[in-house]
Amino acid sequence: MYILGISCYYHDASAALLKDGMVVAAAEEERFTRKKHDTSFPINAITYCLKSQCITMGQIDYVGFYEKPFLKFERLLGQHVQMFPWSLKTFVSAMPSWIHEKLRIRKSIKKLGYQGEVYFIEHHLAHAAASFLVSPFKKAAILTADGVGEWSTTTWGIGNENEIQLLGEIRFPHSLGLLYSTITAYLGFSVNNSEYKVMGLAPYGDMHKKTNLYYEKLKQVIDIKEDGSYTLDLKYFKYHYANRMPSRAMEKLLDGPTRKREGEKKGSGKESELTQRHKDIAAALQLILEEAMTAMLKDLYKKTQCKNIVLGGGVALNSVYNGKVLGKTLFKRMWIHPNPSDGGSSIGVASYIYHTILDKKREKRHQLSHAYLGPAFSTEEIQQFLDARGIKYSKFKNRQDLIASTAKMIFENKVVGWFQGKMEWGPRALGSRSILANPCNPRAKALLNEKVKHREHFRPFAPAVCADDALKYFDCDKPLPEITDFMLMVYPIKKEWHKTIPSVTHVDGSGRLQTISRKQNPLYYDVIKAFGKLSKAPILINTSFNIRGEPIVCTPADAYTCMMGTGIDCLVMDTFLIQRSDNEQDQWNSEQYAND
Amino acid sequence: MNIHKKKQGSVALFFVGTQQGIKSFGENIQTLVNTLLLSIVYFVGVGIAWLMCKLSKRTFFAEKPRPEATTYWEPMDLKKRPMEEYRRQF
Numbered sequence: 240m241y242i243l244g245i246s247c248y249y250h251d252a253s254a255a256l257l258k259d260g261m262v263v264a265a266a267e268e269e270r271f272t273r274k275k276h277d278t279s280f281p282i283n284a285i286t287y288c289l290k291s292q293c294i295t296m297g298q299i300d301y302v303g304f305y306e307k308p309f310l311k312f313e314r315l316l317g318q319h320v321q322m323f324p325w326s327l328k329t330f331v332s333a334m335p336s337w338i339h340e341k342l343r344i345r346k347s348i349k350k351l352g353y354q355g356e357v358y359f360i361e362h363h364l365a366h367a368a369a370s371f372l373v374s375p376f377k378k379a380a381i382l383t384a385d386g387v388g389e390w391s392t393t394t395w396g397i398g399n400e401n402e403i404q405l406l407g408e409i410r411f412p413h414s415l416g417l418l419y420s421t422i423t424a425y426l427g428f429s430v431n432n433s434e435y436k437v438m439g440l441a442p443y444g445d446m447h448k449k450t451n452l453y454y455e456k457l458k459q460v461i462d463i464k465e466d467g468s469y470t471l472d473l474k475y476f477k478y479h480y481a482n483r484m485p486s487r488a489m490e491k492l493l494d495g496p497t498r499k500r501e502g503e504k505k506g507s508g509k510e511s512e513l514t515q516r517h518k519d520i521a522a523a524l525q526l527i528l529e530e531a532m533t534a535m536l537k538d539l540y541k542k543t544q545c546k547n548i549v550l551g552g553g554v555a556l557n558s559v560y561n562g563k564v565l566g567k568t569l570f571k572r573m574w575i576h577p578n579p580s581d582g583g584s585s586i587g588v589a590s591y592i593y594h595t596i597l598d599k600k601r602e603k604r605h606q607l608s609h610a611y612l613g614p615a616f617s618t619e620e621i622q623q624f625l626d627a628r629g630i631k632y633s634k635f636k637n638r639q640d641l642i643a644s645t646a647k648m649i650f651e652n653k654v655v656g657w658f659q660g661k662m663e664w665g666p667r668a669l670g671s672r673s674i675l676a677n678p679c680n681p682r683a684k685a686l687l688n689e690k691v692k693h694r695e696h697f698r699p700f701a702p703a704v705c706a707d708d709a710l711k712y713f714d715c716d717k718p719l720p721e722i723t724d725f726m727l728m729v730y731p732i733k734k735e736w737h738k739t740i741p742s743v744t745h746v747d748g749s750g751r752l753q754t755i756s757r758k759q760n761p762l763y764y765d766v767i768k769a770f771g772k773l774s775k776a777p778i779l780i781n782t783s784f785n786i787r788g789e790p791i792v793c794t795p796a797d798a799y800t801c802m803m804g805t806g807i808d809c810l811v812m813d814t815f816l817i818q819r820s821d822n823e824q825d826q827w828n829s830e831q832y833a834n835d
Numbered sequence: 836m837n838i839h840k841k842k843q844g845s846v847a848l849f850f851v852g853t854q855q856g857i858k859s860f861g862e863n864i865q866t867l868v869n870t871l872l873l874s875i876v877y878f879v880g881v882g883i884a885w886l887m888c889k890l891s892k893r894t895f896f897a898e899k900p901r902p903e904a905t906t907y908w909e910p911m912d913l914k915k916r917p918m919e920e921y922r923r924q925f
Contacts, residue, residue: 307923307924307925308924309923309924309925310924310925313925314895316881316884317895317896318895318896319877319881320881320884320885320888320895321885321888321894321895321896323877323881323882323884323885324877324878324882324885326881327874327877330873330877330881331869331870331873331874331877334869334873334876335869335873342924344924345924356922357922358921358922359921359922359923359924360921361913363913364913391911394911394913395908396913402914402915403913403914404912404913404914405911405912405913405914406910406911406912406913407908407909407910407911408908408909408911409907409908409909410896410909411896412896413896413897413907462900462901462902462907464904464905464906464907465905466906466908468906468907468908469907470897470900470901470907471900472898472899472900473898473899474898474899479896592921595915596915596918596921
């Protein structure tokens with residue numbers, strides 16, 4: 240039985256395919272169209288899913304969509320009615336896409352040749368299903384939090400076997416996700432994209448509630464009750480009726496106008512200076528988010544008395560907070576989908592159809608134990624590409640040669656593009672489409688930021704470590720949560736290692752680690768171990784294979800273009816080694832494309 | 836031979852340019868008509884709904900915190916329903 244799940248039209252459009260309840264393929268549309276956070280109907284992702292199983296749309300048994308479009312439309316109309324006449328501009332700009340595509344999703348799906356019914360579930364139910372139904376837990380408390388779905392912005396509930404019950408909600412426009420996005424916009428970063436930058440900026444600010452002036456100021460914006468439920472004072476916001484997020488009142492409260500990006504004009508790539516005030520605001524926001532989330536989770540534990548917790552929605556990408564959950568609450572185990580925001584909901588709706596609507600039992604094989612669900616390219620396909628383009632390359636003698644040579648190149652401070660196997664599902668590169676570098680090199684961070692990624696100096700790089708070494712280098716929860724495999728947790732790096740791996744140690748001594756087991760990704764695991772033999776620290780810098788503003792590479796052509804336009808020294812693609820210095824550099828310079 | 840090719844190129848370029856121009860003109864007209872019609876819908880449809888809501892004191896969401904409230908959680912009971920309900924878009 241094949242079930243296709245689709246999410247699109249808000250951000251991160253995606254498609255996922257289930258075969259007898261197991262996720263066999265999933266990808267985000269942006270990887271194919273090369274438009275970051277592409278919202279359009281995921282025709283390319285669907286095509287990939289079908290191709291991966293050699294089937295056609297006619298062979299799909301069920302199709303599910305990740306939200307109820309008419310409920311969302313009702314919310315939109317309610318917003319416009321309440322905010323009349325200030326919402327004219329957003330009404331005029333939003334309505335055409337609703338009329339032409341968003342309310343016609345069923346028609347778009349039928350056009351593909353699908354004859355059956357389309358199933359629609361609520362947005363937060365899709366988030367809850369994406370997290371719970373593919374988790375290792377039979378029973379768990381559920382908390383979902385994002386910008387907004389139909390009306391809900393935060394929900395709690397319980398998952399038991401193959402059923403989910405959502406029991407409480409906080410409704411639009413009161414939203415933790417939108418509060419975070421508003422401050423992201425205020426700090427001059429792009430909404431629905433750069434929230435993680437604010438999270439990375441926060442440790443540079445004052446993380447103490449008593450001394451951070453902006454903590455008390457931001458507390459005026461949100462009222463948090465003892466049970467963690469919250470509401471926003473809407474005088475500080477404009478997103479419910481305008482295309483701008485913070486209001487003048489917010490700017491007054493935070494002692495200055497919204498930070499403008501000098502780099503808004505494509506090509507300059509430089510932002511205006513971030514002052515200590517901006518850093519303190521980021522810190523205050525992170526403190527408030529953590530305060531609300533902790534209160535909600537503590538209350539959720541009281542209500543459910545469940546030892547397991549699953550988190551869903553975009554807020555679950557806040558890896559700094561994720562790393563603190565088990566320490567601050569009474570929950571013993573936690574699970575988060577590798578793609579917890581809207582993109583992951585395509586798996587959510589498909590799993591919900593299989594397990595809940597069709598009443599199929601959950602089994603161990605249905606768990607999502609890895610995120611390698613995207614397209615792969617065979618050795619022949621890659622060689623064909625290299626030959627056709629006249630690219631100079633060499634071939635590794637064997638697997639051992641590949642591992643030893645790659646580890647040696649990284650140890651010699653070369654920046655290595657790593658393109659192997661199936662592309663990752665979700666926003667993180669997990670060792671299939673990664674850029675690898677030496678974390679022991681104190682200059683690696685600056686080098687990667689300046690020559691490869693063209694990104695802000697304050698953003699940290701993530702360490703990749705074998706699961707069996709993680710507790711030696713990091714102060715992790717014990718036992719190590721499975722979701723560290725998905726780079727969703729930030730933990731303190733043990734003090735004695737700060738100087739050994741300076742390029743992955745953030746300003747507060749933390750690192751957003753990715754753990755790898757040999758079973759999950761043997762080649763990547765062996766490279767890390769081989770590097771460890773040379774450096775005495777089996778840890779690598781693992782950053783996504785892209786430049787700022789572009790989606791992670793998908794095809795060999797994307798990877799080669801990215802390498803030749805940046806400062807990546809070589810590309811290890813399948814069994815081939817492509818040196819940048821051996822090939823003629825493309826005319827384009829990646830820096831000019833680096834954007835938010 | 837080359838001149839002939841060049842001429843062909845300019846003719847093709849002319850048609851491509853014209854086609855693009857017409858497309859862009861059409862899009863501008865579409866935007867203009869959409870804006871006009873949607874503005875009318877907004878002021879008439881949304882405006883009347885707003886007036887009715889004002890008269891009946893109905894609001895879609897609270898704009899200020901309620902210090903007297905003990906919780907902002909609103910109860911919901913979203914659980915498994917009959918299959919037909921999932922076929923609806925609302």
